Amino acid sequence: MFSGLDFSAASGEVLAVTGANGSGKTSLLRLIAGLLAPAEGAIALEGGESELTVAEQTHYLGHRDALKPALSVMENLSFWRDFFGGEVSDADDSLKAVGLGHAAHLPAAYLSAGQRRRLSLARLLVTRRPVWLLDEPTAALDAAGQQLLAGLLRDHLGRGGLIVAATHGPLGIETRELRMEGAS
Numbered sequence: 001m002f003s004g005l006d007f008s009a010a011s012g013e014v015l016a017v018t019g020a021n022g023s024g025k026t027s028l029l030r031l032i033a034g035l036l037a038p039a040e041g042a043i044a045l046e047g048g049e050s051e052l053t054v055a056e057q058t059h060y061l062g063h064r065d066a067l068k069p070a071l072s073v074m075e076n077l078s079f080w081r082d083f084f085g086g087e088v089s090d091a092d093d094s095l096k097a098v099g100l101g102h103a104a105h106l107p108a109a110y111l112s113a114g115q116r117r118r119l120s121l122a123r124l125l126v127t128r129r130p131v132w133l134l135d136e137p138t139a140a141l142d143a144a145g146q147q148l149l150a151g152l153l154r155d156h157l158g159r160g161g162l163i164v165a166a167t168h169g170p171l172g173i174e175t176r177e178l179r180m181e182g183a184s
Contacts, residue, residue: 007178011047011130014153014163014173019180025166026063028180029133032164033060048130058131059084059124063139065116069109073100076108077122084127094125099148113140121152132156134165146172 005028009015017025030036032043034055045054067076077091095101098118103111111119117140124132132153138146150172153163157173165171 005041009162009164009176011160011162012157014157014165014171014175015178016171016175017164017166017178017180018168023180025180026135029060029135029164029166032131033058033133035060045131054131057129058133059127059129060133061120061124061135061137063135065120067108067111067116067119069107071108072105073108073111073119074104076119077126080123081126084123084129087128089126089128091122091126094122095119097125097152098122099145114142114145117141118145118148121149124152124156130161132161132163132165134163134167136167137165138167138169138171 007015017028019025027036031038032054034053043054045057048054048057066080068079071079073095074091077095081088081091092101092104095104098121100115100118100122103115108116108119117137121137137149141149153171153173156163165175
């Protein structure tokens with residue numbers, strides 16, 4: 001995959017991971033999320049909850065939306081809220097925050113690609129975790145959705161959160177860049 005990678009990020013900061021397709025951006029996020037095991041080296045979260053793993057303190061939002069089409073919007077969000085546990089927020093409020101309050105009872109299959117992405121973003125809100133790992137978070141979002149995302153990112157950072165985002169484009173907020181080179 002890659003070697004010699006060494007970086008740090010602090011609370012209140014966005015680290016934008018950039019690079020060509022196949023350079024390892026998604027693999028890096030999956031390593032941090034605990035979905036892949038590092039061949040060597042370590043991933044550490046200083047100042048986090050000492051009894052929790054790094055993975056238990058992160059939200060991983062992949063480039064695909066993890067939704068069940070036959071379940072309603074609310075049922076999808078409630079599933080993830082219950083699955084993640086921890087500090088829970090109101091699901092209705094989370095849906096309203098991403099502009100989907102009106103669609104709570106619709107089957108997820110009825111949502112457009114941008115609405116599915118907004119529902120995935122609601123997962124970040126319904127259960128609080130300090131580290132957000134976002135893989136192409138602006139994918140399928142229109143201009144209003146991208147502005148909404150930038151506001152959610154700012155709010156998370158304002159609460160002391162940390163964001164690592166693999167992206168090919170701007171996120172609408174100030175970021176520090178980690179450039180991935182080579183192919184994975």
